[in-house]
Amino acid sequence: MSEYPDVDAGLAEVQAKAARVQANLKKIRGTGTAANGTIVATVDSAGHLRGLTLPPNTTRFGSQLSLLILEATAAAEKDAARKSAHAVRPLTADDRVQAGLTAIRATLNQHDRVTQQPRALTEDEIQAADDAYFEKMNGNGWLQR
DSSP states (O other), X not given: OOSOHHHHHHHHHHHHHHHXXXXXXXXXXXXXEETTTXXXXXXXXXXXXXXXXXXXXXXXXXXXXHHHHHHHHHHHHHHHHHHHHHHTHHXXXXXXXXXXXXHHHHHHHHHHHHHOOOOOOOHHHHHHHHHHHXXXXXXXXXXXX
């Protein structure tokens, strides 16, 4: 226990919420269909394909089969994303978590601004810098006359 029992209790509460959210996310399955429900795709909360059911006579779909599988998979991913967003709401709605995320984003944005690569100079800017440099050097006696 630290000298900040309220902070410790709050942290323990957020950690417990996070553990419940993680357990719920592992259980999520999104389902999508195509071809009037004859093609069924199932994905997990991360959108990874976990199941695919095809009708026995898939040859009738011909070259459209792959597109129908993609359609069912996309619908399953959308379903899983909706369920996942609902599952993480206990964390995303927590003001303490939001405050922490805001602070992290601000720190990262500040760091990004500091570490951004400078843009390349245009030809005109390079020429102007060269002219200014040589003019300064010539004024300081660089040129031997």
